[in-house]
Amino acid sequence: MPILVKDYTWKESETAVIITVPLKGVKANKVDVFSTDQYIKAPYTKEKINLHLLSYAYSPLLKPSYLQFEIIFQQVSYPPYLFEIYLLAPINEEVSGCKVGDGAVVFTLEKLEHIVWGKLTDVNENDKEAWKELRQHAVEKAHEKVTKDEEEKAKKKREEHQMAIKRQIELESEEKKRVEQVKEAERQRTTEEIEYWKETDTYHSKQARNGKNSIFEDKDKIPLPRSSGSIQVKFTSRTFPTAARESKAQEEQEWLDKIAAARRPKGDGSENPEESDPMWLKDKGSSLFKAGDYVSAINAFNEAIRLEPILPSLYLNRSACFLKIGDYPYCIEDCCKALERLTPPVPANAAQRSKAYVRRGTAYFKLELYVDALQDYDQAISLDPDNEGLKQDADMIRKIIQGSNPSDEDTVE
The missing domain is CATH 1.25.40.10 (Tetratricopeptide repeat domain)
Structure with missing residues (x-):
């Protein structure tokens, strides 16, 4: 059976609660913190502390917030310890936190309702069934929150993927439209050139039928064709089958x-x-x-x-x-x-x-x-x-x- 840690101290103001739990000589650099929404768990020994901080948001199903701090000495010569507390009123987990150092773990908890509590909890520490029910409910709420977060993350990922596909389709459509515009402009230019060539060819044909040379008015200016000739090319005979650049x-x-x-x-x-x-x-x-x-x-x-x-x-x-x-x-x-x-x-x-x-x-x-x-x-x-x-x-x-x-x-x- 775990031994409850009772030598903790606490103090409050209208806006916050500060709880100090002694670490019994354990070094601060051996602490490892893990957290969710409403449940706090911290096993540690004098060799190493593993502090699992699972802070849960306040839920209407649970009137007060639930805070558990568990200390376990893993060495054979040290018995296990457990610190847990069920707070009198809910806290704001977004700004609440804990600090490990100077031989203690200090929880600084922001109240949702700014009033003086007067006491830290109203749950009987000897009522084991009540504590068991509170722990079980905290674990279930943590599981629900993790499942919900995963579903929201998957939904967001699907939406981003669909948006990316939609954007890709839009880009491809824009590129296809741009290509079609370029093709149409080139088609129009080619058509205009063909029409111009047809008109020019018709004009030259008419000039030829009227006895006028549309290209050369004076045939004497046409240069004579070049004289034909031949070029003799001789290649050096090669004994070796390889090219000269590849041989010695x-x-x-x-x-x-x-x-x-x-x-x-x-x-x-x-x-x-x-x-x-x-x-x-x-x-x-x-x-x-x-x-x-x-x-x-x-x-x-x-x-x-x-x-x-x-x-x-x-x-x-x-x-x-x-x-x-x-x-x-x-x-x-x-x-x-x-x-x-x-x-x-x-x-x-x-x-x-x-x-x-x-x-x-x-x-x-x-x-x-x-x-x-x-x-x-x-x-x-x-x-x-x-x-x-x-x-x-x-x-x-x-x-x-x-x-x-x-x-x-x-x-x-």
């Missing part, structure tokens, strides 16, 4: 100069001039390779490289021959030489660089140097990302490195 002009020109120099025939005093041409020897070696005569193809590529050691395609072709006959170290060496000469790296030599990486990676794989082989295949895939065969070979090498056992059919060629 200096590196591309360096590559083109290197290839052009390598393709120039070089004489060595032999009786057959064709055997002094590295490009002829290259074609001959390619034909021997296709025929399966890999050793003769190597001899042809050797002679071509002797005449022109800077042409990377010669090393690439010879590496393919070494790969076919199983001479993997020489294949790796030729691929390295080809990559050294395929500089600078430009889109025009990307396909040759990809072949060099694939053949060198295959040779590494045959020598069971799987990590080196995988690195070369990754380089080739970066140059030819759409080649599914390279991706499958790279995945197979990766499985071997990770310790899985590929099937007998999984072999890099």
